[in-house]
Amino acid sequence: MTTESSTTAPPATSELLATVGNKVRSMRKEKGMTLAKLSEITGLSQAIVSQIERGMANPSFTTLAQLAHGLDIPVGRFFIGQEQSKSPVVRRSARRNLNNVTRESVGEAVHELLTPDRDGTIEAQWISTPPGHDTSATPFTHSGEEFCYIISGRKDVYLDGVCYSLEKGDSITYPAETPHWYKNSYEEVCVAIWVNAPHKW
Amino acid sequence: MTTESSTTAPPATSELLATVGNKVRSMRKEKGMTLAKLSEITGLSQAIVSQIERGMANPSFTTLAQLAHGLDIPVGRFFIGQEQSKSPVVRRSARRNLNNVTRESVGEAVHELLTPDRDGTIEAQWISTPPGHDTSATPFTHSGEEFCYIISGRKDVYLDGVCYSLEKGDSITYPAETPHWYKNSYEEVCVAIWVNAPHKW
């Protein structure tokens, strides 16, 4: 066990261990498995599984991987946080404007938030892009996965320089780490929904 | 180190360790930190950080938590998988129908997939719900977070029995573990985009 630095103790590690342990036990019970069965499947001793479930052990990465495999889940599932959302609804009339450009503005894209805040797994925006609007000067790159659905009009989406021309009803999905930008080379306003889901636990 | 059970070896653990290690090193370098700096912040020795980065150590949960804290990221971020998408675009005319109900059908909801497949972080569906359609008999509950945007028409979304009436331009976001269902109690078809982002690593 490492000596905790006085400058930077991580948040309550024993709480995290207890949380993970509770998850393991509840998942095991949901699957109707005994400790013995999970022990057999994972190749871990019953003793360590019991201790982990009760938050009394500090399992190594490999042990966690074996547990995840035994429970048939991805490793990261152990670290999922429970997020409490406020009101889940965002009304058309009450959307938060993200860039101080209103619908009456000329020549600039309008960005409005469709999710209650920017803290959830999903962040969704309604974006209206006028003809000629072009973000190629400042390509975006950020974490997560991004999805776009064209409600009306057309726009060109560039992923790492590759152009995808999208029209009403089309959609596109890509890792947001890819440098991306868009352009409305057409005559009419393009309205689209953009959704980003960060890898967040 | 546990003895690997002959019945169920987890997938290549050393590969997972190497992947995590690479992530730690790249994140550290992105932040412009030396091993010494990260060691100081985390309270871990330089030696173990070096070994972890090179995939030569099997860190305990607590050690991973300290690293995450030092890099200012959630613990689960270490386990993110890199997903390679195929063509990122789904054309309106080429959407995959999810429930063998076509647009010409009467009285049933039409579900079409907007994302290239169902393996990504984000899964998006275009759903057209006719008047009177009601899923309350079979509430949904699944993992992840869910977002819905109403393109046209109206529908009522129920979260754990609480009704939210949505109309064109409204949206709603909630944890998908909440029992949820919807109902079109109105006179016209409701068209909406539904997005689910599972906690997937």
Place this chain on the structure above:
DNA sequence: TAACTCACATAACTATAGTGAAGATTTAGA
């Protein structure tokens, strides 16, 4: 060139994770 500094890696030792066996508790059936 030699000496120094910095960043990272290695080696031997200490602290702790994980085990097998035994003990304790819970459950099911008579």
Place this chain on the structure above:
DNA sequence: TCTAAATCTTCACTATAGTTATGTGAGTTA
């Protein structure tokens, strides 16, 4: 209610994670 079986927990020991001290390599300076 009692008993046996099933399930979970504890204990002492073994295997390994994490530490301290040292080594290595690259770059800079005099």
